[in-house]
Structures are given as C-alpha cells and as structure tokens.
Amino acid sequence: MSIGEYIRESQVWKSIFRHPAPYDRRNRIVVMLTNFFLHLHPVSIKQQGIALSYTWCMGGITFFLFLVETITGVLLMFYYRPTLEWAFRDILSLRDVQTLGIMREIHRWGAHAMVITVWLHMYRVFLTGSYKPPREFNWVVGVILLVLTLLLSFTGYLLPWDQLAIWAITVGSNMAKATPFLGSEGPGYQLLNVGNYPLITPISDARFLLLGARNVGEETLNRFYILHCVAIPLVVATLIAIHFWRVRKDGGISQPL
Template identity: 85%
Template sequence: MIRESQVWKSIFRHPMPQDRRNRIVVMLTNFFLHLHPVSVKKQGIALSYTWCMGGVTFFLFLVETVTGVLLMFYYRPTLEWAYNDILSLRDVTSLGILRELHRWGAHAMVITVWLHMYRVFLTGSYKPPREFNWVVGVILLLLTLLLSFTGYLLPWDQLAIWAITVGSNMARATPVLGHEGPGQQLLNLQGIDMITNASDARFALLGERFVGEGTLNRFYILHCIAIPLAVSLLLAIHFWRVRKDGGISGPL
C-alpha cells in the first residue's frame, strides 16, 4: 500500500534493492549512498584489512554533532551558568547520559582517528596517488584534537580550566609571537614592546590574560561552530578524494 503511494515513489524512485539492477541503481539515486561507488573489491572492505576505523570515526563525528546540538539546548557558556548547567544536566535532566555520550564519544573519536591513520600507514595507503588525502587527514587529526581540547573547557570545573591552562600556557612561549618566547623582543616599536601578555599568541587564544569568561566564549564558538565547519569541509574533500584517487585502498 505505502510503497505504491505517490509520496513514497516521489522519495524512492526505484523498487527495493533486491535484484542486481536495483542494487546498482540505489547507489546512484540515493543522496546518502552515492558517497559510495556501485561496486568495490571484496578484499578492500575486509574488516581485517580496513579495521573500519575511518567509518567509525565519521560515525562518531555524527554522534558528537547530534549530542552536541542537544547539549547546546541546555548549556550557557557564561561563568554564571556553565557549571550549573552541567550539574543540572547530570542531576535534573531526563536522559541524563547525554554528556556521557558526548564525552566518551569524543575520547573514542581521538582513538579511532589514530587507529585509522595507523592502518593507513601500515598498509602504505598514503603512497601515490593518495598523498594529498593523507595530508588532509593530518589536518583532520589536528582539528579532532582541537575539537576535543576546546570542548574540555566547557564544563568549567577544576579539571577543565587547569587542563586548558596547562595546554595554553605553551602558547606564551611561541617564538616571536609569545611574550615569553624567543625573539619576542624583535617586534618592538621605538622601544615599546609589541608582544606583551595582553597581545601575544596566548592572548589571542584565550581572549584574556588568563582562562576566563572570554576564553569560555571563544572556546565555545570554536567548539560548536568554527572547527565543526572546517571539519565538515575537509571531510567532504577527504571522502571525495578517496573516490577520485582510485577508490578504497588495495594493492596496485
């Protein structure tokens, strides 16, 4: 009945993919499936070969996006509310495992990115013609770490601010651009230092001289908007290049 309706047919142009023709057609006419080719080498999708880690990483990214959006409904990135919102998220909100899913998903994503790269290295899959996609992957690794790092601050507890303090203190020592970095004296205008603790790389990162409300705001925006957008763009390129550079890896 439903499958015969005009609505169903307007969404799915073809019958169920139960014969060879429709199994091919479904890959070409479905937006989500068309990321895939129609057919692949059997060996290329063997689990012992791929470990499925790239796919798992992408799935975790989706999990993080969905749980992240839901968490944003409950969370206000201000000194007054940040910690309290996390507290009530744990104690008051129903389905209180939202933050757990998000945090453990994030840890898992860092690990699966590493394992994905480990597999790509060990199978030599970065070699020509896939050099560029490996570089895109390295940038995605950096962005994954930065996503996790910026998210670490948001609960605004002791664990958060001190981890971010330790992590961002290093920016103080950026050569030339950190106020305690080598070559910091180079940038001065008629005897006035251009690089001080209120104008150096660390200040740009934190928005303040220490980890405070400005930092919370900056990290919140980086975590929820800026970095996810960059990741999405690079993911698209990453997937597209997998297809363009000879498909799923395997012996030449």
C-alpha cells in the same frame, strides 16, 4: 495488495525513492546512484577492500562518532549556557536533573573514542602504505583532520568549567606563551618592536589571542564555546567532505596495485 505494497506503489513513496526496492541486481546498482546518502559509496567494490581485517573500519567509525558528537552536542547546547554564572551549574543539572543528561556522557566518551579511532585510522592507513601515490594529498587532508579533532576535543574540555577543565586548558594554553616571536615568554619576542614600543606583551601575544584574556576566564569560555560548537565543526565537516571525495577520486579504497 498488502499494506507494504500499497505504500511502495503510492505517489508519495515513489516521489522519494525513484526506483523499486533493491531486491535485484539492477536496483541494487540504481539505489547506490540515486540516493544522496548512499552515493558516497561506489556501486561495486573489491571484496578485500571492505574486509574488516584490512580496513579495521576505523575511518568509518571516526565519521560515525563525528555524527554522534554533532547530534549529542546540539542537544547539549539546549541545556548549556557558556557563562561563568551558569556553565558549571548547567553541567551539574545535566548530571543530576535533566532527562537527557546521559547525552553528556555519550558526548564525552564519544570524544575520547574519536581521538583514539582517528589515531587508529591513521595507523592503518600508514601500515598499508595507503598514503602512497596517488593518495598523497588525501593523507595531508587527514593530518589536518587529526589536528582539528584534537582541537575539537581540547576546546570542549573547557566547557564544563570545573577544576579539571580550567587547569587542563591552563596547562595546555601556557604553551602559547612560549611561541617563538609571538609569545610574551617566547624566544625572540623582544625583536618585534615599533621604536621603543613592544608589540608582544602578555595582553597582545599568541596566548592572549587563544584565551581572549590574560588567564582562562569568561572570555576564554566564550571563545572556546564558539570554536567548539561552530567554527571547528564547520571546517571539519568541509574537510571530511573533501576527504571522502578524494577517497573516491584517488581510486577508491587502497588495494595492491
């Protein structure tokens, strides 16, 4: 008995994988049904449905990049403190000192790549008409995921706390000031009053809600950090699960009817 066979016959191995190795047709089916990670897939699939020239693989790559961002992001959190005193210095030290400093490069380039692959995924789904019935709702989930991807990237842009970061966020968040009714420089904000007391002011408008302050400052850093590392990823993970579930429930990958 070889070592490999010995391991595969052991009680420990069999308790983890409840079937023989997927060498024959039966076990290739069973493996897809009994493995938690693999059961996202169907057991069998149409050949053209997985052809690269049809799918472009962009949805899968986006999901993979989300996993890369999660892993590198968690590692970066060990080295990074979201405070005015430390944020920039911690990034400097990631660049110049820390062994795992390349995680920041991978995280940033992965983020850019993810924005691009989300667009390309959407491009492909549109061009193959895959949003048409019965997949309408999954397209809507996808649009929400697109927004959240952009927000993830946007909130992460601030964290290095360098000139590039705070001014990009300043430019972006200035827009919130102009929100109709809810921004202190938006049309119609004067209409929201209680008697003579204005409800919408620079310290109570949409921009203030976003930044936690009148300008991009420590409160903003904290707010964006939590949004970037906890709040948005949780929502995204949930929606990804729904997105995948609906791909299966709506008839698998799209095909000519």
